[in-house]
Amino acid sequence: MTEIQELAEGCIAAILCRTSPVDAGRFSVLSKTFRSAADSDAVWNQFLPSESNFVASVVSQFPSLANAPTKKAFYLALSDHPIITDDGQKSVQLDKKTGKFRYMLAARSLTIIWSDHDQYWDWIHLPEFQVL
Secondary structure, eight states: OOOGGGSOHHHHHHHHTTSOHHHHHHHTTSOHHHHHHHTSHHHHHHHSOOSTTHHHHHHHHOGGGGGOSSHHHHHHHHHHSOEEETTTTEEEEEOTTTOOEEEEEOGGGSOOTTTTOTTTOOOOOOGGGOOO
16 A cells, blocks of 8 residues: 555645645645645645736736745745735735735725715824725
């Protein structure tokens, strides 16, 4: 009977592609083969959003991300640092555990009924909660 550590790296990578980023990290401690498979670009390509040209569009807007040596490093950079767009009115970030997009919108970028009337709306500036 073959032990799981004796599987080919490509086979292990194919299995890890069907898990989550968290699981890939957990499996990477099993053996050198698992670590190599878990760190491979083939696995991390599957964890990046599947929207067409996602990577190309992010790199074109933020050239510093083109220097990420691996897809794993690219993924971690996008999950650790939100991308701020539209003059600070929006941010996009990857959820580290799931790889799904996390969007944040500034309240002032929203169309809120009567937001320009002091009688109905009071904008309070709290600098300690300024995220964008």
